[in-house]
Amino acid sequence: MGNKPMKNTFIYLILGISITLFSAFSVAAPPLKFDNEVQESRFNSLVAELRCAVCQNQSLADSDAELAQDLRREVLNLIRSGKTDDQVKDFLVQRYGEFVLYRPRLEQSTYLLWLGPAVFFLIAALFIGLVIRKRNQQFLEDKNRPNNKDENPHDD
């Protein structure tokens, strides 16, 4: 009876160590097997531009979260079953939303995102254009005035 707590501690220790070892192993060697290089490169480029929902600043490729591992497997399964890259992305967007795309699509809700920089550029260009024109006019006026002064002596 007196031994039992000790025995339990021992079991927990073994369990703890094996869990640590096992998880380290699973992180180091994700059990994904590719059929060929094309498939692998497609997989790699896809998971690099899909965002992990749990760990929001990592891609599916970078994340060690369990969900990310599951989703990587899912992506590979979809590629295997002959889905195109867009169909794979659709699969995730339908479930997790546009959020998972690191490169959002051009849609009504993302017009500002995509076109915003161009709009700001145009505004800035317009502003600069106006400033330059104003300065040009100023310059010409300034230039004309001394000329007038220069001409004055001739008038004398």
Add this chain to the structure above:
Amino acid sequence: MKRWLPLIAFAVLALLLGFGLKNAGTKNLIPSPLIDKSAPDFNLPLVGQPEVFVSKADLLGTTYLLNVWGSWCVACRVEHPFMNQLSRSGILPVYGLNWKDEPDEAIAWLKQFGDPYSINMSDYSGRTAIDFGVYGAPESFIIDSRGNVRYKHVGVLNQQIFEREIRPLLATIEGEVSGQ
């Protein structure tokens, strides 16, 4: 005009920053694309009764709360008293989606903390949870009697959130059904 320019710039900046601050608490929440769409199909065994399967079609006809939980999930433990209370209140049935969990551990956990789930499905592989766009337990979905997802809450659900967000929605759903 030129005199006011710094002030205007400051005001715009302050507005932007204020907007950012206001939304700081929700910026990690991903809006679910499933809202107001038909819930994904599922067919899952019950926790503790692996030979009995429950599908989405089996659950049509009642508006229910689907609670995604796991015995490994610490926040679920925090949330659980409210699930027990909600289930007892009889406002709506509470069903469980046991996410990536060992059935034995799930059963032991429910024995310890109480079992609010009149139907408790086991999603051992996590495949159904992916269809539901689950990314962190606990999550709660309201699925109406026609099988549409009407609401999703990520994180611990409590009385306050329930009163503010779910109760009015249940009234709306009630209205739709009786209006038909």
